[in-house]
Amino acid sequence: MTRLQYLPQRIDNDRFDVAPLLYAGLLSDDPHTVIDFQGQQLSPQALRQDVAAFQAWLAAEGLEKGDRVAVMLGNSVQHIALIYAIVLSGLVWVPINTKLRGMGLKYILEHSEPTLLMLDDEFAPLFEGAEAPGGRLEGNARVVNVADQDWRVSSRGDAVPPGELTHTPCEVGDTLCLIYTSGTTGAPKGVVFTHRMMRIATEAAIRVADIKAGDRAFLWEPLCHIGGAQMLLMPFLEKVTLLVVERFSASRFWSQWQESRATHLHYLGGVLDILMQLPEDAKPADARIPVAWGAGVSASSWQPIRDRLGCELRECYGMTEGSSFATLNETGKPGSIGRPLPWITLSLLDDNDQPVPVGAAGQIVVESSLEGTLLPGYWKNPEATAKALRNGRLYTGDMARQDADGDLFFIGRASDSMRVRGENVSAWEVERVFADHPCIEMSAAMGVKSAIGEQEIFLYVKFNEGQSVDWAELVEWARPRLAAFQLPRYFMKIDRFDLTPSQRIQKHKLSPDTGTAWDRAAK
Incomplete structure (x- = not known):
C-alpha cells in the first residue's frame, strides 16, 4: 500500500499524533541513529537523557501546559532536544529566527508573549543591559542562556530532581508552535501551528521527498523555519537518519555531503x-x-x-x-x-x-x-x-x-505582479530568469509608472562580488529568455538588498525613481 493511500488513515489515528509518537520513539531501544550532528551519532536512548533533563528543568521553572517558550539557538543536538522537551511537556514552542535584530526581534518577542526566552552565547549580546540574560524582557519573560545554565538547578536555586521522560496529553488541535512568517510588507504574522499540522507536515515531507527506511536526509535549514522543523519527526515515522549541520556552507557542502553519505537534500532559499x-x-x-x-x-x-x-x-x-x-x-x-x-x-x-x-x-x-x-x-x-x-x-x-x-x-x-502593455507580468518569473546569469547574485523586479499607460519593469540587480556586466549586454542575454513584455526597461545596480527574516527582498524599501537608472529605450 502506498503512502498516497494510507496517509489519511495514519493521520486520523490519534495514537500516532506528535507527542505520543515522539514519546514512544524516544523510549525505544532501537539502536538506529536518529540524529547525526556533524559526526556525533545519537540513538533514541542517547537523546532521551537530554530531553528528560530539559523537561525536568522546565517543570521546576513552573511552566504549565500552554505556556510559550521562545527559542533563539543555532542548529545543535541541544537545540533539537529542547524542542522535543517543549513538545512533550505540552508547552508552545516559539522559534525565533537567528538573523533577526532590532525592531524585528523586539516585535516577535513582545507579540508572542513568551514566559521564557532560551538563547545561547552567540545571541546573548543582543539582550545586554536591562534585558540581560538572567533578567527579564518587557512583558516579564525570563531570559535563559542555555550555555550557562546548570540543568540540575532551577533559576531560583532549587535542585531539579533527575528527569524521566514524560508526556503531557495534548489534543490534536492544541498549539504546538507559533511560526512567524514575513511578507514583503507589514508586521510578521504568527501562524498558530497545531500538533495535527506538524504531523501532517512531516508525513507530507516524507511523501514529497520520497523518504524511505535507510535514507539519510541532510538538514541544514534553521530550525526556526518550517522547512527544518517539519523534518524533526521523520526518524520516528521511518527509520531514517537526520544529518544535521550548523548551517548551510557552500564551501563545505560537498565534503559534508560525501562524508555523511547523504541521500536527500531539501532545497530552499536558492541553495x-x-x-x-x-x-x-x-x-x-x-x-x-x-x-x-x-x-x-x-x-x-x-x-x-x-x-x-x-x-x-x-x-x-x-x-x-x-x-x-x-x-x-x-x-x-x-x-x-x-x-x-x-x-x-x-x-x-x-x-x-x-x-x-x-x-x-x-x-x-x-x-x-x-x-x-x-x-x-x-x-x-x-x-x-x-x-x-x-x-x-x-x-x-x-x-x-x-x-x-x-x-x-x-x-x-x-x-508582486505588474501590468505591462495589457499583459500581467510576474516579478518572480522575471527574477528567476536573471538568477540564471552567472554574474548575478540576486535581483528584484518592480512595476513603475509608464508615460504611455500601465507600467514598465524596473530591475534592481546585485552582482556577485567582483563581477558585473554591461546593461546592454545583459539585455541581449535576457531577450531570448523572456517575452517582449517581460523584458525590463530600467536597470539599476544595488550593493545590498534589505531582506526579511525569511530572506525575501523588502521591495517596499526600493525607490521607484528611474531618474538615475539605465534605460534601454534611451540607447
Whole structure:
C-alpha cells in the first residue's frame, strides 16, 4: 500500500499524533541513529537523557501546559532536544529566527508573549543591559542562556530532581508552535501551528521527498523555519537518519555531503543556484545528490541542475498556513509545481472568486478533506485570519496557472505582479530568469509608472562580488529568455538588498525613481 493511500488513515489515528509518537520513539531501544550532528551519532536512548533533563528543568521553572517558550539557538543536538522537551511537556514552542535584530526581534518577542526566552552565547549580546540574560524582557519573560545554565538547578536555586521522560496529553488541535512568517510588507504574522499540522507536515515531507527506511536526509535549514522543523519527526515515522549541520556552507557542502553519505537534500532559499555557481572542480567527480526536493527551480534551470548535480528533482508548493505542502511534481515536467496532494483540493480563482480558464493566472486557494490541515488562525491577528480563511478555504495570496495537462506553474505573489502593455507580468518569473546569469547574485523586479499607460519593469540587480556586466549586454542575454513584455526597461545596480527574516527582498524599501537608472529605450 502506498503512502498516497494510507496517509489519511495514519493521520486520523490519534495514537500516532506528535507527542505520543515522539514519546514512544524516544523510549525505544532501537539502536538506529536518529540524529547525526556533524559526526556525533545519537540513538533514541542517547537523546532521551537530554530531553528528560530539559523537561525536568522546565517543570521546576513552573511552566504549565500552554505556556510559550521562545527559542533563539543555532542548529545543535541541544537545540533539537529542547524542542522535543517543549513538545512533550505540552508547552508552545516559539522559534525565533537567528538573523533577526532590532525592531524585528523586539516585535516577535513582545507579540508572542513568551514566559521564557532560551538563547545561547552567540545571541546573548543582543539582550545586554536591562534585558540581560538572567533578567527579564518587557512583558516579564525570563531570559535563559542555555550555555550557562546548570540543568540540575532551577533559576531560583532549587535542585531539579533527575528527569524521566514524560508526556503531557495534548489534543490534536492544541498549539504546538507559533511560526512567524514575513511578507514583503507589514508586521510578521504568527501562524498558530497545531500538533495535527506538524504531523501532517512531516508525513507530507516524507511523501514529497520520497523518504524511505535507510535514507539519510541532510538538514541544514534553521530550525526556526518550517522547512527544518517539519523534518524533526521523520526518524520516528521511518527509520531514517537526520544529518544535521550548523548551517548551510557552500564551501563545505560537498565534503559534508560525501562524508555523511547523504541521500536527500531539501532545497530552499536558492541553495541549488548557489551550488550551480560553484566552480566545476568544487564538486567531486563521483558526487551526486540522488533526490532534491523543494521549491524554486525554473524551467530553464531544470535540466542543467539535473545534469550537473545528478539529482531527481521533486518540485513542490506549499505554505506554513497549510501544513507546509499542497502540491508535488512527480512527472518531472520542468518548472511545474505539479498537482495537488491527495488530501488537498486546489482552485485557481480570479478576483470574483471564479475559476480562471486553462493557462490564465489565478490565486491559489486551498481546502482539505483532512481535518486540521489549515491553520486555525494567526496569533492575535483576527484581521489577517479573516482575510486568509474564508468558508473553510485558505486564500494563499499566491498566483499560479494550469496547463492543459492539469499541471500547475507557480507565478508569484498576487501583490508582486505588474501590468505591462495589457499583459500581467510576474516579478518572480522575471527574477528567476536573471538568477540564471552567472554574474548575478540576486535581483528584484518592480512595476513603475509608464508615460504611455500601465507600467514598465524596473530591475534592481546585485552582482556577485567582483563581477558585473554591461546593461546592454545583459539585455541581449535576457531577450531570448523572456517575452517582449517581460523584458525590463530600467536597470539599476544595488550593493545590498534589505531582506526579511525569511530572506525575501523588502521591495517596499526600493525607490521607484528611474531618474538615475539605465534605460534601454534611451540607447
